Amino acid sequence: MTLVPLSPRLHRVLGINAPIVQSGMAGVAVPALVAAVSNAGGLGVIASLRLPPDAVRSAIQDVRALTSRPFGVNIWLHDDVRTSPDPDAIPDDVVRGAQAVLNHFRPRFDLDTQLDRPPPANDLVDAALDVMVDERIPVFSAGLGIPEPELVERFHRVGTKVVCMVAGVEDAVGAVANGADVVVAQGSEAGGHRSHGTKLERQTAMQSSTTELVAAVVDAVGGEVPVLAAGGIVDGRGLAAMIRLGSDGVLLGTRFVATKESGASALWKKRLTTGDRTTSFTDGFTGQWARVLTSEFTDEWEASGAEALPGLLQAAAGQDLFNAAKKLGDDQLQPLYAGAAAGRLHDIPSAADVIYDIVTEAQAALDSD
Numbered sequence: 492m493t494l495v496p497l498s499p500r501l502h503r504v505l506g507i508n509a510p511i512v513q514s515g516m517a518g519v520a521v522p523a524l525v526a527a528v529s530n531a532g533g534l535g536v537i538a539s540l541r542l543p544p545d546a547v548r549s550a551i552q553d554v555r556a557l558t559s560r561p562f563g564v565n566i567w568l569h570d571d572v573r574t575s576p577d578p579d580a581i582p583d584d585v586v587r588g589a590q591a592v593l594n595h596f597r598p599r600f601d602l603d604t605q606l607d608r609p610p611p612a613n614d615l616v617d618a619a620l621d622v623m624v625d626e627r628i629p630v631f632s633a634g635l636g637i638p639e640p641e642l643v644e645r646f647h648r649v650g651t652k653v654v655c656m657v658a659g660v661e662d663a664v665g666a667v668a669n670g671a672d673v674v675v676a677q678g679s680e681a682g683g684h685r686s687h688g689t690k691l692e693r694q695t696a697m698q699s700s701t702t703e704l705v706a707a708v709v710d711a712v713g714g715e716v717p718v719l720a721a722g723g724i725v726d727g728r729g730l731a732a733m734i735r736l737g738s739d740g741v742l743l744g745t746r747f748v749a750t751k752e753s754g755a756s757a758l759w760k761k762r763l764t765t766g767d768r769t770t771s772f773t774d775g776f777t778g779q780w781a782r783v784l785t786s787e788f789t790d791e792w793e794a795s796g797a798e799a800l801p802g803l804l805q806a807a808a809g810q811d812l813f814n815a816a817k818k819l820g821d822d823q824l825q826p827l828y829a830g831a832a833a834g835r836l837h838d839i840p841s842a843a844d845v846i847y848d849i850v851t852e853a854q855a856a857l858d859s860d
């Protein structure tokens with residue numbers, strides 16, 4: 492199948508025919524998914540957050556064994572993830588408040604009550620970046636923070652293109668000033684975490700919608716670099732709408748979670764494609780703002796008014812509970828990340844079918860304009 496590039500400049504920069512990038516997603520974007528997306532003409536992206544350097548290298552090697560097409564590797568550049576906060580600096584009442592919510596649910600899995608702060612996290616981001624440069628990956632994908640000029644330069648020196656996801660216009664301008672080759676405008680409908688490099692107040696973090704942000708980012712930097720739209724896009728009509736808004740293509744997360752090759756659990760795929768798909772905005776699972784399927788946990792966390800532990804220490808504090816829920820197939824006590832358009836998913840196709848269907852549907856819509 493040969494797809495006519497919908498965006499010639501995106502094709503020139505990233506070497507892809509289908510203007511569809513698959514988001515890096517921990518545990519979901521396994522090599523089989525990444526390679527399937529790239530082989531179908533899009534850009535598959537490995538997620539390397541929290542992976543030790545040898546695991547980043549083997550994921551890259553696994554993808555290379557499955558495709559000769561361009562692919563990317565994603566990581567967060569968030570201030571509190573690159574250098575993890577000191578758990579001892581967290582006030583006692585914040586630890587107590589967060590643990591109280593987790594303790595409310597621990598008896599469900601016979602887990603012990605916890606009152607302590609979590610241990611310090613390892614800083615793995617810079618080591619992962621070193622592996623990416625060493626491996627001369629085709630594309631580096633930055634989320635939750637913009638890469639500094641020196642980092643962009645390191646990638647450019649080895650022939651790697653830099654894609655940067657932002658949730659605000661100022662970051663889009665900053666990313667391009669720092670040398671990014673492609674900007675992704677992530678609207679608040681997006682599944683997963685909001686792409687800010689530092690923790691913001693809830694109301695600010697929830698700004699802006701995809702249509703609002705994409706138009707603003709296209710106006711600000713679209714004359715210089717290709718712009719991709721992200722957040723709540725699941726089909727060809729969505730891609731066509733984003734192209735009409737002036738973007739060069741889309742980055743999809745939730746649609747690819749519910750595919751055959753995705754590493755997501757069968758339970759997660761089922762929850763994304765059937766029944767109630769209401770989503771909530773919470774920092775109770777990791778410490779950073781994210782959109783997930785609404786659950787007993789998100790409701791309880793919200794009602795408690797508890798403050799999340801900083802960086803990713805909230806994830807570390809709740810690890811026993813969230814892992815037990817995952818292991819036992821409890822959909823109420825684990826983060827099932829989902830975009831606001833999850834309610835429009837009804838099937839679990841292959842990644843290649845997703846790309847083919849979206850591109851052909853968008854082409855037909857644009858041709859009839």
Ligand SMILES: Cc1cc2nc3c(=O)[nH]c(=O)nc-3n(C[C@H](O)[C@H](O)[C@H](O)COP(=O)(O)O)c2cc1C
Pocket residue numbers: 514515516517519538540565566567633634635656677680681682683684721722723724742743744745746748828829830831832
């Ligand atoms: C399960 C899941 C995991 C995600 N993990 C990451 C990640 O590791 N890095 C990143 O930059 N973005 C991540 N995202 C956010 C996506 O990059 C993207 O902004 C979002 O998925 C787009 O909205 P959509 O889910 O409605 O398609 C994740 C999204 C989901 C759904």
